[in-house]
Amino acid sequence: MSDKTIRFKDVARLSNEPLASLSADDLMPIPGLEDLPPLPAPRAKWLETYDLSLDGFSDLDIPMPKTPEEQERLVRGFLSGLEKLLDPQNNWTFAKLFRLSLDYCLHCQTCSEACHVYLGSGRQEIYRPTFRSEILRRIYQRYFTPAGKLLGPLLGADIEVNFKTVWRLLELSYRCNICRRCAQVCPAGIDNALIAREIRKLFSQELGLAPAELLKKGTRQHLRAGSSTGMNPAAFKNSVEFIEEIIEEKTGKKMPVPVDKKGADILLIHNAGEFLSWPENPAAFAILFDAAGINWTLSSELLGYDAVNYGAWFDDVELARVALRHVSIARELGVKKIVIGECGHAHKAICVVADRVLPGDLSLSEIPRESCLPLLWDIVRSGAIRFDPSRNDFPITLHDSCNVVRLMGIVQPQREIVKAVCAQPLREMEPHGVYNYCCGGGSGFAIMDTLNFSQWRNNVSARMKVKQILEAFGDVLDPGIRKYVIAACSNCKGTLRDAINYYDLWEQHGIWYGGLADLMVNAMADLPGPYLNWNEEM
């Protein structure tokens, strides 16, 4: 079906043919990457089992409902969940902003041009920030408002809710990174990204439907095993030993990493993915904190070593459970505050969103939760460590994590650090800071690799970021010049790792990525050699 002819009521179409078909020719061009391969078609076997009728992509390896009873149950559950979403008490966490966003959107489409998914897709209608919101709005009007029941078509309340509508809406809620750039530019303050999140929440909290990486292998595993990576406390302790080996290898010094140290000033919590995929990052933190004389500790308690909180993306109950555990661990350890390592959504979850699900003694005033970035800048400013910027004499650009920048207003510390520890001036992406574009991995996409979802991520949601990176290094694209993209966020790093591989940016252009702490340690004058590994382990 041609994208231009899509009508909202097409979401109810019972056919398995995708509502929109993506082709490489339709996508936003990336200068310098003209000869990209066509998008692979989904496997025939998947089409027999799963529902890919939105756009031919999916992360949901959940068999589609086959019998009329199963389909009816899905529809009933959806409508029941929507009723709860609209109810101020059942949805006290977000009801106000959600209802206002549903009721007062003026359909001016100002938000569309702010969305990297919409632009990256070559302006496919189904990815417009207002498209999914409008479908939900029309359903809400038709089924839950007297005016909609009475005057349905006049209000546009013309969408029938059947199991296909429900499933496509579920898929649509996972075509938004919830970066909230759309809310930033909306003249009325309407938050279409929040609507996407609330749709996800409806499915999770009422029906238990969510990508396995977020719920089953995400928050459920996090709460049960201690980490969404599956890492248990014993495995964490092994990781710490491995980090100590890295430190010794790089610094020539034996340095025990403090774990479960009662009464430390700071409990540092990393995204546990760092221990597995980028252990040099937690090692860099340990080196910096030790050199700066900071009294800190890691925790080996269940959840205490994994800062992620996937609930922030799709489920308020899971958000509250994880946050409560994190803060309780800090309280039991008697630390003065929690500092979050380089993980964007973990920053936002514990410092901002979960603030009002934790009562009394667990309030932010009692156990402060802070970003690592101001602390790292404080270390540089203090002069406790001697940095030699000439050790970082290569082109550098900075990817801003949406959660840290647009959603927390932490913009300058990381830039001041780069200024202090790098030889070359920072090459800002355009736009940057609070107006940045998402890496394409936000709100869980970085870890969603089931079926063919990573194809969609690399081709659509990460597309704008790849373009920005290439533009930032436009005059130094020679692969002989090593270039570094700073991503002070685990999920952003994961997305960049995949995108760099997918677009062959290391081989073609010498572009690599890594954390900020790693870059700082690389500039430490006392270190016997370079700290960055670039692509050596690949």
Added chain:
Amino acid sequence: MVFEWFTVIFAWASVVIFIGAAASQIARISSMPLGLRWEVYPIPHEARDKRRYGGSYMEEVDWASKRERRSFLAEIVEFLAPEAIEIGAEILTMKKVRAHNRYRIWVFSTALHWGIYSFIAWALLLIVENRVNSAALAAVAGVVGVVACVLGAIGAIGLIIRRATTPDLARYTATLDYFNLAFLAAIFVCGLISWLGDPTLAAHEAYIGSVLSFKPAAAPWAVVLTFLLFELFLIYMPFSKMLHYIIKYFVYHQGLWDDAFKVKGSDTDKQVIEQLAYTVTWQGPHIVQGKTWLEEAQTAAVEGDKK
């Protein structure tokens, strides 16, 4: 005479209904529970040096202990005033539409909004002029009225055409949206016709006088129709999304710009504790039935989880 009495009573009723309905909408929204923090930067009430680039207090180490309680005056000057200025700038200039909208609606949208503001100003000027009987005011009212009707008509009709002829906009524009714009266009076009028939505004002023003094009097049909339509619009507006200018306070001040962190024992803390006592009614398999939000948060593992 019955019709003339109707116009007087309807005029007063429209104002009363508008105030009552808008207040009721405000009360309904105000009574909704305190939501979680969900701010988006830049936030106008941040410190001036940070506001410049969208920074926040969270850029500081130990920010929780550095935040000082503001005095009432500081709350207004440093907090509410910058927010009001930002919202006011958007209302007056529609700068976000101008900067980010690719469908060339800024000119029409701005014209429509200024038409509405000017029309309200015109009505107020006529009221004042009726009380003070000033020739200068009458002259100003004459200009404002024409400007209001011309701008408003261009804006409303331009938006109808733009929405109907731009597929990306037409898809999202329901019949009711066209009706709203047509309603506004009708007011402005009628206003223009009434002005053409009464360029000195003497009949307009007399009509306003009859309403204010409860002394019904006949008036030209165009004058009566203009004001009847405007009064009807006043009644209708609080029930439509055209109330968005009031809603902005809640969307921004209590939503996108609400960056206040929670302090133990504060009013916010008490309200959160109250809300955490609500029973969770969601039915997902990972949710334990019958528990409050706080109890639910304390329940990590649930039945059915793999051990």
